[in-house]
Each structure stands twice: as structure tokens, then as C-alpha cells.
Amino acid sequence: MVQVLHRIGTRQALLGSLATLVVLGLLAWWLWPREEPPSGTIKLMTGADRGVYQQYGSQLKAAIAGDMPGLRVELEPSNGSQTNVHGVATGEADFAIAAADAVQTYIAEGRPGAEKLRGVARLYDDYVQLVVPADSTIQNVSELKGKRVAVGPEGSGVRLIAERLLEADGLDIDKDIDARPDTIGTSPDALRTGKIDAFFWSGGLPTRGLTNLAEKQKYKFRFVPIRGALVTKLHDQGGVFSYYRTSVMPADAYPTILTASVPTLTVANLLITREDLDPRLTEWLTRVVLKSRDKIGEDVHAAQVVDLRTAIYTDPLPLHKGAAAYYLSVKP
Numbered sequence: 001m002v003q004v005l006h007r008i009g010t011r012q013a014l015l016g017s018l019a020t021l022v023v024l025g026l027l028a029w030w031l032w033p034r035e036e037p038p039s040g041t042i043k044l045m046t047g048a049d050r051g052v053y054q055q056y057g058s059q060l061k062a063a064i065a066g067d068m069p070g071l072r073v074e075l076e077p078s079n080g081s082q083t084n085v086h087g088v089a090t091g092e093a094d095f096a097i098a099a100a101d102a103v104q105t106y107i108a109e110g111r112p113g114a115e116k117l118r119g120v121a122r123l124y125d126d127y128v129q130l131v132v133p134a135d136s137t138i139q140n141v142s143e144l145k146g147k148r149v150a151v152g153p154e155g156s157g158v159r160l161i162a163e164r165l166l167e168a169d170g171l172d173i174d175k176d177i178d179a180r181p182d183t184i185g186t187s188p189d190a191l192r193t194g195k196i197d198a199f200f201w202s203g204g205l206p207t208r209g210l211t212n213l214a215e216k217q218k219y220k221f222r223f224v225p226i227r228g229a230l231v232t233k234l235h236d237q238g239g240v241f242s243y244y245r246t247s248v249m250p251a252d253a254y255p256t257i258l259t260a261s262v263p264t265l266t267v268a269n270l271l272i273t274r275e276d277l278d279p280r281l282t283e284w285l286t287r288v289v290l291k292s293r294d295k296i297g298e299d300v301h302a303a304q305v306v307d308l309r310t311a312i313y314t315d316p317l318p319l320h321k322g323a324a325a326y327y328l329s330v331k332p
């Protein structure tokens with residue numbers, strides 16, 4: 001009987017000691033100094049009003065505030081990809097969203113600071129959308145000849161793609177069309193009021209400017225197919241053109257407008273930075289991009305495809321060492 005009581009007492013003592021160790025461990029964990037999140041100020045270049053770049057940038061800023069409350073994010077609207085690449089390369093901005101073809105073009109032309117550019121994450125694909133009134137007779141790119149066409153402002157990614165598509169189908173952007181510099185912020189209204197005959201847009205799906213045109217303004221428009229043969233003609237030129245891929249715009253992207261998918265081309269979007277940006281800051285930012293995908297995706301549907309398995313492919317840019325550190329830390 002004494003031995004039994006002794007064993008019970010010993011067991012209770014051991015359990016008590018274990019409980020004490022657990023409490024002390026938790027207390028030590030609580031009191032142990034944690035890594036402070038980065039602070040300071042960064043500038044993030046986005047895009048035009050009512051475009052997906054601007055929408056994504058606003059949501060990313062909110063996500064950053066949750067994980068890095070001491071980091072002030074200044075959003076800088078812009079004309080788009082070409083402007084953004086130049087801004088990061090020359091130090092006017094710290095981070096930006098830009099299409100891969102615009103990045104490669106900047107590098108191929110040997111422009112200032114091109115060698116300093118680095119990738120953070122591959123985000124989502126841009127879909128080229130050639131928009132005309134529902135009753136327009138335009139059925140392909142070549143039929144834009146002589147028409148008033150919004151191709152985006154100088155420095156935009158959409159202008160870069162529009163110029164190349166027109167050339168591939170035998171048209172000169174400066175001679176064969178009446179090129180207008182409207183953005184996604186102004187093109188839908190210009191089309192609705194008859195000031196233009198068509199406009200190009202390159203962005204994630206769906207784009208708010210087009211959704212508003214269809215659903216709020218009840219304006220009927222359609223998308224001109226950009227067929228595979230034309231995209232292949234571009235892609236086969238190699239170099240900067242190799243970033244264009246044949247694709248289809250699904251009908252559910254604009255359910256009140258589309259009843260079937262539309263052939264088009266896509267190009268990947270990247271979050272970019274510069275080699276000299278703080279690796280620790282870039283690692284934290286990369287984490288936020290991946291961690292906040294679902295939350296951002298509630299507002300920016302294109303962001304729902306951001307994925308750890310594809311985010312690391314930031315071609316034509318090498319990964320920033322901070323971004324690379326994050327991907328290595330979560331590698332299965």
C-alpha cells in the first residue's frame with residue numbers, strides 16, 4: 001500500500017513539474033523578443049484609374065498594413081507597365097506591377113538601371129481585350145484601319161501590345177488608325193458616347209471599368225477575337241514577343257456581355273523591385289503577397305490565381321534575394 005501511494009505521489013510530482021515547465025516555456029516564448037516587422041516608407045507604382053493594377057495595389061497596401069503597421073505605402077498611379085519599369089529601374093519607385101513583355105523590352109533596349117531590376121512574384125495574367133460597340137462591323141484587328149482607336153497613353157503596357165498586334169496584322173499605329181491615348185478610365189465612356197470606334201485594353205479579368213460599363217451603364221459592347229494565328233505570328237518572332245501566349249477569355253469574366261469564350265492573347269504580370277532594396281523588407285513583402293491572396297482575391301478576382309508554385313517564375317528577371325529567401329523558407 002505504501003509503495004502504491006509512493007508511486008502515485010511520484011507521478012503527481014512529475015506531472016506537476018511537467019506543467020511547470022510548460023508554463024515557463026510559454027512564458028519564455030511570450031517574453032522572448034520577436035522580430036520587429038520592417039518600417040519606413042515605400043512607393044508602389046500601380047496603373048490607371050479603374051484598372052486592375054490600381055485595384056490590386058490598393059488591396060495589397062491594406063494587407064501590408066496588417067502585417068507591417070509601421071511601413072507606410074505610397075501608391076503612385078501611372079500610365080502602366082512601361083512607366084512602372086522605368087520608375088523602379090531609376091529609383092523613382094521601390095516596387096511596381098508590370099507586364100513581362102514591358103520588362104523584357106526595357107532590358108533589351110539597355111535602358112537606365114535595367115541591370116538592377118529584380119522579380120518579387122509572378123502575379124496573374126493580363127488578357128488583351130479589344131472592345132467595340134455591339135453593333136460594330138469590326139471583326140478582326142485589320143478592320144481597325146481608318147478607325148478612331150484608343151490604344152492607351154505613351155508608357156502604358158497596352159500601347160506596347162496594341163502597336164505590336166496592329167503591326168502583325170499589317171497596320172501602322174501612326175498612319176493607319178486614328179490612335180487615341182485614352183486609358184481604361186476614359187475609354188469606356190468614349191466608346192459609349194461615340195467618340196471612338198474601338199479600344200484596346202490589357203488587364204486582369206474582370207476589369208472594373210468594363211464591368212461598370214456593362215452593368216451600371218447598361219451599355220452593350222463586344223470583344224473582337226484576337227485569333228491564334230495572329231498571336232502565333234507575334235510569338236514566333238522570339239525575344240520580347242515570346243511572352244505572348246494564345247488564350248481564351250472565359251464567358252464568365254463578363255457574364256452580362258459574353259455568351260461564349262473569346263480567343264485572345266495573354267502576358268504575365270510581375271511584381272518587380274530593384275537589387276538594392278532591403279532583403280528583409282522584400283522577404284516580408286513577398287510573404288504578404290502570398291498570404292493575402294484569398295483576401296485580395298475577394299475584390300480583385302484576377303489575384304485568385306496567385307500561387308506559391310508559380311510566383312517564383314519571374315522571368316525575365318532573377319528573383320530578388322529577399323524574395324528568394326521567402327520561397328526557400330516555405331519550400332516543401
